Amino acid sequence: MPRYYIDYCPRSYTKPKYDILAELFGEAVDDIKWAFLRLDEEYLAELLEDYGTKYGANAANYARKTYPKWARGRVNLSGQTMERLIELVPPYLSSSERYALLKKVLKLHRSISKYLVRINLYEPAQGFNELNTILGNLKQTDVLSYLPATVMKAATWLYNNDITAARTMLAQADQVENELIKAKAIQEIEQLKKLIVSEQVDSASYSVSMPSGCLTVETYTPFFHLKTFLPKSIARFF
Numbered sequence: 001m002p003r004y005y006i007d008y009c010p011r012s013y014t015k016p017k018y019d020i021l022a023e024l025f026g027e028a029v030d031d032i033k034w035a036f037l038r039l040d041e042e043y044l045a046e047l048l049e050d051y052g053t054k055y056g057a058n059a060a061n062y063a064r065k066t067y068p069k070w071a072r073g074r075v076n077l078s079g080q081t082m083e084r085l086i087e088l089v090p091p092y093l094s095s096s097e098r099y100a101l102l103k104k105v106l107k108l109h110r111s112i113s114k115y116l117v118r119i120n121l122y123e124p125a126q127g128f129n130e131l132n133t134i135l136g137n138l139k140q141t142d143v144l145s146y147l148p149a150t151v152m153k154a155a156t157w158l159y160n161n162d163i164t165a166a167r168t169m170l171a172q173a174d175q176v177e178n179e180l181i182k183a184k185a186i187q188e189i190e191q192l193k194k195l196i197v198s199e200q201v202d203s204a205s206y207s208v209s210m211p212s213g214c215l216t217v218e219t220y221t222p223f224f225h226l227k228t229f230l231p232k233s234i235a236r237f238f
Contacts, residue, residue: 017078017079017080017082017083018078018079019079020079021079021082021083021154024148024150024151024154025104025105025151025155026104026105026107027104027108028104028105029082031097031101031104032085032086032089032090032101033077033085035092035093035097036089037070044067046092047089048063048067050088051063051084051088054084054088063081083154086154087154087155087156087157090155090157091160095162098160098162098163098166099162099163102158102163102166103170105155106147106170109146109147109151111146112209112214113212113213113214114213115134115214115215115216116217116218117131117134117215117217118218119217119218119219120219120220120221120222121196121201121202121219121220122221122222124193124196124197124219128193131189131217135182135185135189138178138182138210138212138213139178139212140174140178140211140212174211175211177211178211178212181208182210182212185208185210185215188206189206192204192206201219203219203220204217204219205218205219
């Protein structure tokens with residue numbers, strides 16, 4: 001009896017818009033949603049006027065009609081509506097609320113550079129040079145420089161004057177924190193260098209995290225090295 005096989009090719013998967021927004025804005029999505037549902041009548045009326053201007057009268061009328069159901073949780077906000085609210089709602093919030101949103105968005109997208117320096121216990125000069133170079137380059141940059149273009153495009157309120165001022169404040173705070181941690185790290189690393197040069201350690205490690213990056217230092221002894229098999233009191237003469 002012949003057998004018949006049906007090839008099945010599922011339709012390509014499209015990620016829901018709400019999930020995409022969550023990836024771009026994280027916790028800020030829910031914050032904006034609840035802020036929208038708690039706007040006072042005057043601000044809500046103004047926002048819905050803006051909504052109609054940008055997306056059409058039909059979209060605005062639907063929003064006015066559905067708002068009570070959104071507020072009571074009887075109807076969920078669609079991804080498309082939430083995308084629009086992310087653009088429209090923040091200008092109606094206080095400066096402190098927008099500042100809180102900015103911090104959450106930045107935290108979500110902050111990319112911390114990681115550096116590993118391995119220092120040969122018996123020939124540490126190269127490792128020391130690499131370490132000095134990395135320490136010199138650990139500087140904080142503009143707090144918005146690491147935001148994806150899609151985030152900036154979807155939330156143009158990130159360019160508003162008060163947010164620009166907030167960006168400056170955050171950058172300054174990060175810079176101060178970075179320099180304080182870095183100064184302490186330099187002192188501790190100098191102590192580590194002295195121990196290595198004096199050959200008083202068989203192994204050591206050090207790590208520090210700051211806004212501009214995360215640095216890890218490890219020491220190692222090269223395998224099959226003559227000094228590896230000799231007491232340090234003797235190995236220092238080789």
